[in-house]
Amino acid sequence: MIQEVMANILQFNDYLLKRTDHRVRDYPLMQSPIQMTLILLGYIFFVLYAGPRFMANRKPLHLKTAMIVYNFGMVAFNAYIVYEFLMSGWGTTFTWRCDICDLSSSPQALRLVRVCWLFYFSKYIELMDTVFFVLRKKHSQITFLHIFHHSFMPWTWWWGITLTPAAGMGTFHAMVNAVVHVIMYSYYGLSAAGPQFQRYLWWKKYMTAIQLMQFVLVSVHISQYYFMEKCDFQVPIFIHLIWIYGTLFFILFSNFWFQSYIKGNRLPVRNQEKQTMNGIISGGEAIATSCDKQLENGSTHQLNGFAHQGKVKEV
Known part of the structure; x- marks a missing residue:
């Protein structure tokens, strides 16, 4: 029985290797779903058991410098991702309507493949948001929804860029999510810098509205698919998933x-x-x-982007 199960797993793994888009096959973490699954299981284990157990008899760590560097580093990284999305189609050749998957090896297609992988990889870096919560003993901010989002998002994106890394209209939500992250991490970086920067955070009250706008934009854009007379998008299952994800997070x-x-x-x-x-x-x-004390830094991160497609963190 066990041998049969293992044989089926290996057979499925071989199928994935053959089905994986050749343009992303050599990128880190793209050789098999096993690697990324183990990382995400390790994240869940640390957040739910190992981390709290380690910090049980210790005082909360003061990570001001690390948080400032991390947050502003994420601002720069997400700004670069936005720029690359624009240059690889959204600001150049895309119609913003039925933009199908580019299966070629043209420079623009390869650039879109690369930025899709960068967005996917950024989701692993964002796991540090929860690690900071654990080390600072902000347990109230580590909700089921927060953990689910941070673990589910990179897991689903692996399948997306494995099958369709240059997914045209299926990448719009990623670009919007990266834009929102530029704004959010800017706020968190300034907030972590200390009270002397509070006067620069007058726009804090608009953070929630920005999050809601993200889900509306994503849902409206992807909804075009259902009203077009014809759209030859090659993998419509991802269209349906993006719409469900955007609508669900708008409600939450x-x-x-x-x-x-x-x-x-x-x-x-x-x-x-x-x-x-x-x-x-x-x-x-x-x-x-x-x-x-950065209320939204925990609350908004619970529902974030989307696939960050929104974040409530810290969607």
């Missing part, structure tokens, strides 16, 4: 918006008390106006 993030800003459930207790003392009350509830 809208719920986050409602819970955070309408009901005020995420308003820190100390801020509620302070505002109540100041008489800032409406309908018996304190109005949230103050910043809470």
